Amino acid sequence: MTPKPLQAKTVRDYIRTIPDFPHEGIMFRDVTTLFADARGMRLCVDQLLAPFAGDRFDAVAGLEARGFILGGAVAHQLGTGFVPIRKKGKLPGKTFEQDYALEYGTATVEVHVDALQPGARVLLVDDLLATGGTAKAGIALLERLGAEVIGCAFVVDLPELGGRAALEQMGMPIHTLCSFDGA
Template identity: 75%
Template sequence: MPRKTEIKDYIRTIVDFPHEGIMFRDVTTLFADPRGFRMAVDQLLHPYAGVRFDKVVGLEARGFILGGAVAHQLSAGFVPIRKKGKLPGAVISEDYQLEYGEAVVEIHDDAIEAGEKVLLVDDLLATGGTAEAGIKLVERLGGEIIGCAFVIDLPDLGGRKRLEAMDMDVHTLCTFDGL
């Protein structure tokens, strides 16, 4: 078996999941490999060496895995952004558009303090809708997003351009063409 040297080498593609025509980029194979997982966390952090972060925000659900590891390495707090109805306590919500319909994400209303520096982390950047909703939640609480870090970018879906149009610094580890 050839040695895996790039993040892409650890990511499995599942054809026609969750429905026909989709090439699902599965990061669970990356997470399962200790070397690959470590490489991903290190590379997500690399452009932010020397930057102080107060919190890392992870988007549900694979962003929790990455975000927790990144927060640990930064000695920063971790904050989950979850689907509606999953967080106990007082929350604020943000609606966003899906390919077919709408969704809502939430954050605890006391999770970010005004002026805190935040890194947003997730596994995949597709259309950017979920990330944009997460950014809006953090900003509504007074946090400042310093960067947005993702393992995979699907550039054909326009997420990077969407976030960059919001003046966000976007860092990705690899790209896959298509859907």
């Protein structure tokens, strides 16, 4: 009997869904299972970069925390530096801060004031695009540094939450690898 050929997996196939986390009614899209698989991680990084082939980047910026994992891998692949955009109080040097809205209040992200040179061309990377609040705050910080955000790349899009539309209204090119219905 001839063995059945292996079916190619998509990035979406590596992501598990955990119901009712962190709150009842939430379907949590867990990318740690994607990160744990070498083929899945390679596929993810390659696909995050695909639409930007031929573009020149000076840096990749990643949003805390899973954006650090992806952003570091993408920066390595591009041969560029990596800029972390962190939650308030986590960076040791002088920072710029940006508030953004949450369902239940506000939060703040920061970047070092000397993280980039003016005119730097940057790709913003994160694991998930929901409302777009964190990404919008990250873009605002990068622009405050004088950087040009060339595009944004995300693994998962939750289209019902409107993040893509919010970023596109800012003129941002958005690339996502998969989407899930529901929150």
